[in-house]
Amino acid sequence: MQKAKTKGLAKRICMSFFGVIICAVSVGIFKIAALGVDPFQSFMAGLDKLIPIDFGLLYIIVNALLLSFALIFDRHYIGIATFINLFLLGYITQFSYEFLQTLFVQPSLLVRILCLVVGVGIICFGSAFYMTADLGVSTYDAVALIICNTWKKGKFQYVRIITDIICVVLGIVLFLIAGGTLSAIPTIAGIGTIITAFFMGPLIEFFNVHCARPFLNGSFKTDDSEQA
Numbered sequence: 001m002q003k004a005k006t007k008g009l010a011k012r013i014c015m016s017f018f019g020v021i022i023c024a025v026s027v028g029i030f031k032i033a034a035l036g037v038d039p040f041q042s043f044m045a046g047l048d049k050l051i052p053i054d055f056g057l058l059y060i061i062v063n064a065l066l067l068s069f070a071l072i073f074d075r076h077y078i079g080i081a082t083f084i085n086l087f088l089l090g091y092i093t094q095f096s097y098e099f100l101q102t103l104f105v106q107p108s109l110l111v112r113i114l115c116l117v118v119g120v121g122i123i124c125f126g127s128a129f130y131m132t133a134d135l136g137v138s139t140y141d142a143v144a145l146i147i148c149n150t151w152k153k154g155k156f157q158y159v160r161i162i163t164d165i166i167c168v169v170l171g172i173v174l175f176l177i178a179g180g181t182l183s184a185i186p187t188i189a190g191i192g193t194i195i196t197a198f199f200m201g202p203l204i205e206f207f208n209v210h211c212a213r214p215f216l217n218g219s220f221k222t223d224d225s226e227q228a
Contacts, residue, residue: 012133015216016081019130023138024089026123028096032104033115036190038123039164039171039197040140045188046174059090066139074150079136086139116192124200128207132216140167144201160201168193 030037037045044062048055063086070078104111131137137145144160147153172189176182 012135012216013080015133015212016079016084016130016135019126019128019133020081020084020089020138021092022126022129023085023123024092025096026119026126027089027093028100029115029119029122030192031093031097032100032107033112033119033192034187034190035112035116036186036193036196037188038200039167039193042171042189042193043167043174044171046171046178046180049180050174050178056090056094060086063139066143070139070142070146074142074146077137077142077145079134081130081133082136082139082142085130085137089138116195119192120195120199120203123196124203125207125211127200127204128212129215131204132208132212157201157205160204161198164197164200168197 027037027041030041036042044055044059047062048058051058067078067082067086070082104115107115127141131141131145140163144156144163147163148156148159153159168189172185175185175188
């Protein structure tokens, strides 16, 4: 019984690490595409333009504030994966972006579009795994989950679309206030941002249903057989 539980927990921890790492790599791919990052990173890009401190530190500060929100309203979503995301995602993203720059020095438009498509798929796939592992989600993901599951204010995919749109709008406003030009906006809020804002929620749910949950449920079946 104890061995089965340990195996199940180990599998969920691996899913959490895998999901967070995949999401971080996807942000690096988005940066290579230069067609807009995901909504939360769009907000962070605008804030980074406005506040002159190291991005890694800024990322931790913002997520610490969102963590406080989650701790107040529903601690269920805070766990190992939350802190993995909080402290590692920014650094893994930076490493991934710098490495990809050595592979794609001056990517063509076709390569950038392909990177965008791959980035969208990867970030949704990774999000599904660490959310389904139920060992904590990112502080930003927790906001939409609390609104739809704790406050019962709508379905996740639609609530996520709304929170994503808010992030994009705030990111653009902050970017312009900080002195950014209109012509530079597509680099932080472009076609890629629009795609993720409207399709990230539904795509995460798709990967939850068809990949992450079946993968996790397989461990439960194994546990039951060992217990028997």
